[in-house]
Amino acid sequence: MTSLTESPVAPPHRRPLAMRHPSVLVFLALLALLTIMVTVMSEAVGTGALSTSLTKTLGKTLCLCLVALAMDMVWGYCGILSLGHMAFFGLGGYAIGMWLMYERTRLIVVDSLAQQPLPPTPEEVRDGIATQIFGVVGASEFPPIWAFAHSLPLQLLAVVLVPGLLALVFGWLAFRSRVTGVYLSILTQAMTLALALYLFQNDSGLRGNNGLSGLQNVPGLSDVPQSTVSLWFFWASAAALGLGYVLCAWIVSGKFGSVIRAIRDDEARVRFLGYPVEGYKLFVFTLTAAIAGIAGALYYPQAGIINPAEIAPIASIYLAVWVAIGGRGRLYGAVIGAAVVSLLSTWFTGGQAPDVVLGPLRVQWVDWWTVGLGLSFVLVTLFAPRGIGGLIDLIHERAAPGRHGADLGPDQGALREQEAER
Template sequence: MRRSTVIFIAALAVFVAVITVMAGAGMISTSFVKTLGMTLCLCLAAVAMDLVWGYAGILSLGHMAFFALGGYMIGMWLMYARTEAIVIEALSGQPLPATPEEIRQGIGNQIFGVIGTSDIPWVWGFAHSLPLQLLLVVLVPGVLAGLFAWLAFRSRVTGVYLSILTQAGTLALALHLFQNDSGLRGNNGLSGLQNLPGVSASQDATSLWLFWASALALAAGYLLAAWVVGGKFGSVIRAIRDDEQRVRFLGYPVEGFKLFVFTLTAVIAAIAGALYYPQAGIINPAEMMPIASIYLAVWVAIGGRGRLYGAVIGAAVVSLLSSWFTGGRAPSIPLGFYTIDWVDWWQVLLGLVFVLVTLLAPRGIGGLFK
């Protein structure tokens, strides 16, 4: 574990240095730098998924909900601060200075006028403060994950039943956020997140800063996960994965170990989401539908679960290939009677790869580097 961790951190440092030089020389576009930054965030989410599934044996089909919640928490501040600056500038030409209530009313009109109201919901109560919203990035997903895990694990729900519960909970949360009265603009979601308030730098510089932040978060998350699984704690959660009943009979508090891992990985996924969506520029409830969490599990399986670097490899390879195939850059294949358009057939190809890896290479791509 120590050797693979050192190799991974060194490879990540070299990758960041190369991309920085290429971006500075104009050899790669700003959009591609953003794509790479978002890929690093997805890799961090995959590390969280591998920790909870590959090491603890908890197949969660709802971890992308925590990823999206982290994005919503930081997105509220980004949208509020940007709108506040616009409103203050618009009201500056009046004969009398604008009152705080007028500014607040203007912010409400700008943000929530699209859903037919000007009232700022209570969930936006801390949106004016960056430190508080950063705290909520950790607290909201952490509390929700901890509460869910406590209820599920104390009832000793395991296996496929737990997976169904996580999927159902994620779907219920997504459907709630689709409603306009959710306080988060319903189906419209939050937009314009790529514009950092108070930053006058160009998009080129901003995208590079976010890329560095994503790489730093991935390195920190990887080191944390490696530390967790590298000691006695890691041995216990692997034992829980392999034979939960025997570990319980040995006197270990199984539910406490599972609760900690589930909550920790939810927080890691939320931090990844908080860095992902300022680069994506928009977030809506569709981002947390169960299919996103299923994709996350597929990435880890293809990369090789139970190996942290395998999760990173799987997420990076599949997400970059997905961008290439669905972005219209992959050439279509004419068969005479039919033309294969990869925009439509990419998911079929991904499903076939998942099945083949499961049957022929259960250790995944990461198993090739053992």
């Protein structure tokens, strides 16, 4: 019984987020420090120590960290191994890419038709835009899915709605049928493959395997140097990652987070206790799909191009590998895994890593990088299931708690000094 002089202890779910999830403040501080450093060292407003291409690489890495957060939410916390979240990532990129390509082409067509004796009609402008965009696939008319490509607000809404609605429909069909485990993973992979194969067709309305290109040229900013635009996108990516981390931490640290972790560990028991398991899983699946769409919408204007190969199932498998290497079930682990693997991939595949000569065998990292990545995934799974993030846990666990023999269990003498030192 608590005495009148003691202050009541607030339930865990009512404590401030920083107390329930201490990594939030640390993560935001490190992200802010990185943003300041990149800004100071950028070519746009700083010393120029960081090139524009490297600034874009860092911005894209932050976007990959955001989609890794979404993957960790759905897999590490809810137990759903989705092999389709990079499809939602790509759909977000396509949604914003349609407006970027439409508006940029419109400005070119309007400037070209302005030289004619008579001013062009809206129909002539629209036909000119369609011919410029779809001439590469032998078409000259806009497909129905381009009906709102002229509107930036509607396409921004599509960045969230299209992946979210696809995840909602797919998840509702899968979860209500109680498909779980490896069968659900296969279904998500099949969905991703079907979407990629459809987009490869020229009559898909998204230019087939040509994809959407020139996305780095933001309409209305033709006079702004790419160094400045890349820095703006880096800021936007950092802000999205920070907000995404806070949102995910808030979700997993409350009652909702306890329920989805219980679903991950023993779904049948949670259902027996009366919780609507399918509703929880559907919410997490849909929310993380929308987060992945936002990440893709920020990534591809920095990449400059998107095509159906970006949605292929292998991309979602890579995403799962990143989260596993970083440490699933830990938000910071997902970010660490995505950042480390993404930057290493850029270094190895960019030809910057020196070749390794082992007698008659010459290892060229451009060709062997994926082999090393797969081997790392196997080693982490076998010998370090906590991933890179587990190192942080290990350091934290080595610090002995200051219990000093206090009774910390339901009975006197429970978890006393000897157990506290373990």
